[in-house]
Amino acid sequence: MDLINELAENYAAAYTSPEEALLQRINDETYATHAQPHMLSGHVQGRVLSFFSKMIQPKYILEIGTFTGYSALCLAEGLRNDGELHTIELREEDAILSQKNFDSSIYKNKIYLHNGNALEILPKLNYKWDLVFIDADKDNYIHYYELVINQLNDNGIILADNVLFHGQVLEEKIKGKNALAIDAFNKHVAEDHRCEQVLLTVRDGLLLIKKKK
Numbered sequence: 518m519d520l521i522n523e524l525a526e527n528y529a530a531a532y533t534s535p536e537e538a539l540l541q542r543i544n545d546e547t548y549a550t551h552a553q554p555h556m557l558s559g560h561v562q563g564r565v566l567s568f569f570s571k572m573i574q575p576k577y578i579l580e581i582g583t584f585t586g587y588s589a590l591c592l593a594e595g596l597r598n599d600g601e602l603h604t605i606e607l608r609e610e611d612a613i614l615s616q617k618n619f620d621s622s623i624y625k626n627k628i629y630l631h632n633g634n635a636l637e638i639l640p641k642l643n644y645k646w647d648l649v650f651i652d653a654d655k656d657n658y659i660h661y662y663e664l665v666i667n668q669l670n671d672n673g674i675i676l677a678d679n680v681l682f683h684g685q686v687l688e689e690k691i692k693g694k695n696a697l698a699i700d701a702f703n704k705h706v707a708e709d710h711r712c713e714q715v716l717l718t719v720r721d722g723l724l725l726i727k728k729k730k
Contacts, residue, residue: 570595681722
């Protein structure tokens with residue numbers, strides 16, 4: 518299902534600040550060589566991530582799902598001088614590729630890549646997160662959310678990607694495993710008295726979650 522008119526997407530991209538050279542290279546190489554390039558955040562959403570990071574000016578950022586490193590580099594643009602970004606990638610091949618991309622960046626000394634199962638790694642990361650980006654396996658979105666919500670700073674933000682899941686959550690009878698998991702996650706957050714949220718129809722859906730004080 519096409520959620521956004523292609524002409525509107527192209528128009529939005531034309532009037533969005535351009536990617537810097539490294540991000541453009543990662544974008545191009547991912548689409549040229551990766552088997553699942555659609556998983557890349559891409560130009561417009563990347564600028565959205567950058568904007569939020571720059572507004573929050575986080576000291577500690579967590580990303581669950583590194584892929585080829587594009588979104589992490591966008592998020593890193595708002596880090597404080599003494600800040601750190603911790604990103605977790607399950608697939609070793611993507612982790613190796615991401616690390617190469619990070620090593621080419623001015624943020625290479627601020628980004629810490631963890632290769633492995635996020636459910637096992639997250640409890641070992643003892644930080645108070647200012648900004649969290651969830652973009653990994655959909656079955657575990659609720660688990661990831663519950664693992665990080667109590668480690669979120671009072672003014673911290675969680676961003677969850679793919680919350681429209683290609684429009685499949687809009688179907689009268691949701692069938693796909695991932696779409697069912699995303700629908701359950703959206704309902705879980707909506708019913709959580711600890712937070713407030715807004716769902717943006719950017720790309721494949723971006724859920725903004727803020728913990729209540």
